[in-house]
Amino acid sequence: MAICDYCGTSYRGGAIKDGLYRYCTGLCCDRGKVLLGYLEKVPQVKIDSAIEESHGGPCNSCGHNRNVDVYQSHRIWSALIYSRWETNTYVACQSCAREKQWNDLMFCVAAGWWSPHGFLITPFFISFNIIALLYRLDPTVPSERFRKLVRMNLARRLAAGRQFLDSLSSIPNTNGQQRITNKGSD
Ligand SMILES: [Zn+2]
Ligand SMILES: [Zn+2]
Numbered sequence: 265m266a267i268c269d270y271c272g273t274s275y276r277g278g279a280i281k282d283g284l285y286r287y288c289t290g291l292c293c294d295r296g297k298v299l300l301g302y303l304e305k306v307p308q309v310k311i312d313s314a315i316e317e318s319h320g321g322p323c324n325s326c327g328h329n330r331n332v333d334v335y336q337s338h339r340i341w342s343a344l345i346y347s348r349w350e351t352n353t354y355v356a357c358q359s360c361a362r363e364k365q366w367n368d369l370m371f372c373v374a375a376g377w378w379s380p381h382g383f384l385i386t387p388f389f390i391s392f393n394i395i396a397l398l399y400r401l402d403p404t405v406p407s408e409r410f411r412k413l414v415r416m417n418l419a420r421r422l423a424a425g426r427q428f429l430d431s432l433s434s435i436p437n438t439n440g441q442q443r444i445t446n447k448g449s450d
Contacts, residue, residue: 266286267286267336267353268286268287268289268292269292269412269416270285271292272353273288274353274446275288280292280293282296284408284412285300285412299420299423300415300419301419302422303415303419303422306418306422311415311418314418315406315414316406318332318417319333319410319414320332321357323357324354324355324356325354325357325364326356326357326359326360328357330358330359330403331357331403331404331406332356333356333358333361333401333403333406333407334354334355334407334409334413335353335354335355335356335364335365335401336352336353336354336396337351337352337365337368337369337393337396338350338368338372338389338392338393338396339352339372339389340375340376340385340389341375341378341382342375342376342377342378342379342386343378343379344378344379345379345380345381346379346449346450347379347381347385347450348447348448348449349385349448350446350448351446355410355413357403358403362397365396365397369390372390372393376389376390381450
């Protein structure tokens with residue numbers, strides 16, 4: 265499952281590509297391009313230092329000054345004829361992310377199976393979480409996804425009329441709002 269760089273929705277199938285960025289729809293692509301236009305006048309070194317600064321934490325979850333990045337985990341539960349699933353994307357330090365991924369894995373193992381549909385798709389959710397857990401991001405280097413997220417946040421703040429320095433200092437706070445949940449049910 266891929267995540268749209270503009271709206272954060274996860275989608276399957278064809279993405280609309282624009283350089284490094286991937287969007288779920290043409291509308292998100294147009295809006296993303298307009299937003300990123302705000303960064304054109306900002307020198308690359310300033311953008312890089314903004315990325316470094318927000319990568320250094322603090323973690324929204326534990327509050328420690330650890331390197332943070334973008335992580336993902338998945339949950340499903342079912343009962344008789346109903347099942348409900350969600351994908352959570354969040355910015356946290358690696359140990360908080362591993363704990364959340366592990367908890368969501370255990371949640372799927374315990375709660376996923378209890379409808380015919382749940383029985384069929386729970387193995388996929390279990391494997392998504394195992395893959396997420398085993399995926400070794402080097403915590404000292406910001407991932408490409410994290411870099412894109414910070415750039416997009418910066419652009420949003422510049423678009424809202426803030427000054428660059430003002431936006432810099434407020435980036436770590438925006439990470440807390442960057443918790444994106446995608447839900448589905450049947
Ligand atoms: Zn989108
Ligand atoms: Zn943490």
